[in-house]
Amino acid sequence: MLFNRLNSNVDIFEKALDASWLRNEIISGNIANADTPKYKRKDVEFEKILADAVNSKNKKKLENVKPRIVVKNDNLQTRIDENNVDIDVEMVEMVKNSIRYNTLISQVSHEFKRINIVLNNTR
Template identity: 45%
Template structure:
């Protein structure tokens, strides 16, 4: 049973991380003209790839007998780049890079939504006997 929802669990974690990344990028873009603002980034892709492959993940359970739905290691990390400055005012937001990353993240998010929808269709077919 715990394998039944493992793909859904990984896809949900990926969607959550992608949503966070979208928020961070939007914040960077909103502060493109703020003096001394330092851009942030979100990294989760390596953990997401490991989760898709099913490698080295331990489940988080609060009681024995619970189904292992939650991936303990699927965490997105937000880091702030304090080491670079692109402009004289101390701001390091590169609007071109942020816009490209936003587009890439949107494609990734939409792909995960399609995959999650496919997983739910499969579950629905299994529940309804293939009808």
């Protein structure tokens, strides 16, 4: 039972790390296309998808959680060239994502330490 819970936590962290890595790639793409006419900024939806799966009674839903790339048209600052990328926003998002990624790495490290303690105590 305990190992299942620990394994489940590691699986969730793995999915979150994958989503954070993808988000970094998407943000980099947004920055690279900041001067491309008609380019629309993209983002990654993950946190709500994960929360819905975790809160679901159907635990199989958690296995199918995957980040989703979405085009964001909610920026009211579309330029004349119809590009809606704001470099300042993207840089802030990149910093936030880096902090999120590093926090997740710390949590994974802590989780593996917990697993190691459990394994050492069962010997």
